[in-house]
Amino acid sequence: MIRHTPHGSGHPYSEDTEQRSPVLPVRGEPLRIGARASADVTVVTITVIERDAQGAQRETVHTAKSVVRSSRGQATDGGHLATAQARKANQPGGWEAHLNLDGSTVAIQYSTAAQGPDGRVTRSGPYSTDVAWWEAAADSLVEVAGPTPTRLVHGSVMALRTQTRTARVRWQMPLAHGERVVGFGERFDTLDQRGLTLDSVVFEQYKNQGAQRKTYMPMPFAHVVGANGWGFHVDTSRRVWFDVGATTTDILTVEAQTDAPADSDGAITMRQFVGSPDEVVAAFVGHVGAPKQLPDWVLRLWASGNEWNTQAEVERQMALHREHRIPVGNIVIEAWSDETSFSAFRDAEFEPHPDGSPARLSDFTFPADGAWPDPKGMVDGLRAHDVHVHLWQIPLIKMRPHPKGQARIDADVARSDRYVIQERTKDGKLRPYRNRGWWFPLSLMPDLTDDAAAQWWTDKRRYLVEEVGIDGFKTDGGEHAWGSDLVYLDGRGGDEKNNLFPVAYAKAYGDLLERCGKAPVTFSRAGFSGSQAHGAFWAGDENSTWEAFRWSMLAGLNAAASGIVYWGWDIAGFSGDLPEPELYVRAFAASAFVPIMQYHSEFNHHRKPARDRTPWHVAELSGDQSVIAEVREIVELRERLVPYLAHSAKHAVESRVPLMRPMFFDFPDDARVWDYPIQWMLGESLLVAPVLAPGETSTVYVPAGDWVDAWTGLPVEGGTVHEVQTPRSRVPVYVRAEAWSDLKAVFLP
Numbered sequence: 001m002i003r004h005t006p007h008g009s010g011h012p013y014s015e016d017t018e019q020r021s022p023v024l025p026v027r028g029e030p031l032r033i034g035a036r037a038s039a040d041v042t043v044v045t046i047t048v049i050e051r052d053a054q055g056a057q058r059e060t061v062h063t064a065k066s067v068v069r070s071s072r073g074q075a076t077d078g079g080h081l082a083t084a085q086a087r088k089a090n091q092p093g094g095w096e097a098h099l100n101l102d103g104s105t106v107a108i109q110y111s112t113a114a115q116g117p118d119g120r121v122t123r124s125g126p127y128s129t130d131v132a133w134w135e136a137a138a139d140s141l142v143e144v145a146g147p148t149p150t151r152l153v154h155g156s157v158m159a160l161r162t163q164t165r166t167a168r169v170r171w172q173m174p175l176a177h178g179e180r181v182v183g184f185g186e187r188f189d190t191l192d193q194r195g196l197t198l199d200s201v202v203f204e205q206y207k208n209q210g211a212q213r214k215t216y217m218p219m220p221f222a223h224v225v226g227a228n229g230w231g232f233h234v235d236t237s238r239r240v241w242f243d244v245g246a247t248t249t250d251i252l253t254v255e256a257q258t259d260a261p262a263d264s265d266g267a268i269t270m271r272q273f274v275g276s277p278d279e280v281v282a283a284f285v286g287h288v289g290a291p292k293q294l295p296d297w298v299l300r301l302w303a304s305g306n307e308w309n310t311q312a313e314v315e316r317q318m319a320l321h322r323e324h325r326i327p328v329g330n331i332v333i334e335a336w337s338d339e340t341s342f343s344a345f346r347d348a349e350f351e352p353h354p355d356g357s358p359a360r361l362s363d364f365t366f367p368a369d370g371a372w373p374d375p376k377g378m379v380d381g382l383r384a385h386d387v388h389v390h391l392w393q394i395p396l397i398k399m400r401p402h403p404k405g406q407a408r409i410d411a412d413v414a415r416s417d418r419y420v421i422q423e424r425t426k427d428g429k430l431r432p433y434r435n436r437g438w439w440f441p442l443s444l445m446p447d448l449t450d451d452a453a454a455q456w457w458t459d460k461r462r463y464l465v466e467e468v469g470i471d472g473f474k475t476d477g478g479e480h481a482w483g484s485d486l487v488y489l490d491g492r493g494g495d496e497k498n499n500l501f502p503v504a505y506a507k508a509y510g511d512l513l514e515r516c517g518k519a520p521v522t523f524s525r526a527g528f529s530g531s532q533a534h535g536a537f538w539a540g541d542e543n544s545t546w547e548a549f550r551w552s553m554l555a556g557l558n559a560a561a562s563g564i565v566y567w568g569w570d571i572a573g574f575s576g577d578l579p580e581p582e583l584y585v586r587a588f589a590a591s592a593f594v595p596i597m598q599y600h601s602e603f604n605h606h607r608k609p610a611r612d613r614t615p616w617h618v619a620e621l622s623g624d625q626s627v628i629a630e631v632r633e634i635v636e637l638r639e640r641l642v643p644y645l646a647h648s649a650k651h652a653v654e655s656r657v658p659l660m661r662p663m664f665f666d667f668p669d670d671a672r673v674w675d676y677p678i679q680w681m682l683g684e685s686l687l688v689a690p691v692l693a694p695g696e697t698s699t700v701y702v703p704a705g706d707w708v709d710a711w712t713g714l715p716v717e718g719g720t721v722h723e724v725q726t727p728r729s730r731v732p733v734y735v736r737a738e739a740w741s742d743l744k745a746v747f748l749p
Helices: 277-288 311-323 375-384 403-415 449-460 461-470 494-515 546-561 581-591 614-620 624-654 671-675 737-747
Strands: 032-036 044-053 058-064 064-065 092-097 105-116 122-128 133-136 142-145 158-161 165-174 180-185 198-199 219-226 229-233 240-244 251-261 268-274 302-304 332-333 388-393 422-424 430-432 472-473 522-523 536-538 566-571 596-599 660-662 680-682 685-690 698-703 704-711 715-717 719-723 733-736
Touching: 032 044, 032 105, 044 092, 058 122, 058 719, 180 546, 219 240, 219 277, 229 277, 251 268, 251 494, 268 277, 302 311, 311 332, 311 375, 375 388, 375 461, 449 494, 461 494, 472 494, 494 522, 536 596, 546 566, 546 581, 546 660, 546 680, 581 596, 581 614, 581 624, 614 624, 624 737, 671 698, 704 715, 733 737
Parallel strands: 142 268, 302 332, 302 596, 332 388, 388 472, 472 522, 522 536, 536 566, 566 596
Antiparallel strands: 032 092, 044 058, 044 105, 064 092, 105 122, 133 158, 158 165, 165 251, 180 219, 198 240, 219 229, 229 268, 240 251, 422 430, 660 680, 680 685, 685 733, 698 719, 704 733
């Protein structure tokens, strides 16, 4: 057996052994052709026929070498993805050949052959592809929209072309001395990206996002902050690469995927913005989609634990919140569903609908000894305590193990009525796309970018909102669309639509909630340009470490700089060993001044000790009982802060200026703010400086102006650096003097 998959799995950061790389060969660049073969294969050859523009052909035969096989760039991790990761990674059976194409080649055809010890030969192919080349292009190939003058460097445009298409465009923009470049969506590694390279592709980076420099929510948008403020957005949903002065210090190079005719006058649009950071982000958000104000209750504490997987456990945890007098306004229930349909409570009994139509609450019977004996009663009881309930979702139709009952019917209807994303086979035909990611592999994926498919999918959850009383959805896992060979229901490919999927996913659930007369409260980790208009976001999966704390705060500031209003993170991380008490409390203290305040914990297979991130559990396992009182103090402060946050969120939505934002927004001419990148303004009046390392002493920069120390009520001199002693239940906070009379009671009740 021999197998070759030209496009591979579509993993954006790793090559599969059996793929062609690059997928679009480029003259002057090495070409790798790989294959996967059965263990008894001893020789693999690859026959390549090159063709030039005049039709002349040249045939070469290449003997492949045996290599360790890799698949989907995976390495086993000890967390919740471990059992889903590829067992096949790094096993033998890989073969590859490297070749250099002739400088006149415009297309190739190739095939692979495998020979076993008995001399028998099996073949795969033929496969065909165009070959591209870089050439200089007119400036007009990049259409510059927005205020003049253009930032495009004259004569810098290059095009990657085949005989018929322009596949990529590269151009340059100048960077002046001292200019900082910020944004690009939710970035975990740093605030100022100058001197670095990065790209814009939605990707599920499980933990260590700051070190890996990958993100769930990229955007091809940035501020350029300096003497003359400006910004830009590449108007595309395809992948874009950025060299932010890494190669040449005073040049920002952009390279964007395109799919334009080779003779087209324009292939890509770059939209320019000018002005202050406020003006730049407001113009950007006005272009891609403005946010909606969410109810004030989203600004209260969110509680979650992946092992709260029964009604009894949910009610127990909420009772413990009351017992310990720690206010809570929201609970996210993750492990509630049957994990086949993802629309029915586990253990619920019902007769399947043979036509795949939506269920109503009356269709279900909930056994008294089941996991969820009375979901509506539970939700009503929680609402009586002013707690709003959100349910976890995943945009997949699970196919392993083989589905039964309603799940099987839904899968059949999704395929027959064309509600799913498809993929193109090597012979050009279409078949349903099967999830290539690590989570729920081989699942079908509904095309939520299509209105009819989105309504079919979300109507199955309508009873949860209208009858059970659910107030929101955690729209998790929007990163599972891999590969340019995917085909969406409007005919567009994965190269153009994959980044848009999480935007449409959150929108679909927001639309469901609005159809039911509720606010569009979704809680997503994946997104792209346009996500600003759809609900709230959190920073995804992360360890309980000080380093991850720092990365997460940077993620929030970059997301805010990119126009996200409602953002949060898993306080003190959700994975691995419990955070030490100081990290836990300091993370809580900082999160009192983040738009969405949420704690969460990872699935731990119900091993003991549990890894819940509740205050009482951290106190019990650490032996530090003061944790409970400290968290109570922090959350009570947050409750008093909600009116200010609600007013500020309303202003942020109306002005399109972030609620939580880096200091350069308010002090763009103050160069010293860049020495303290992880401080932020919250609303118009609060300056927040989280403590990101152990110890009570931290260094804080207070910009020019009249300020009051929120904890003492004493005036503070602006334009100065302060060494601050802060107990672990507090972070340094400074209030604009003119707002102190309104906010004094929040901090000094």
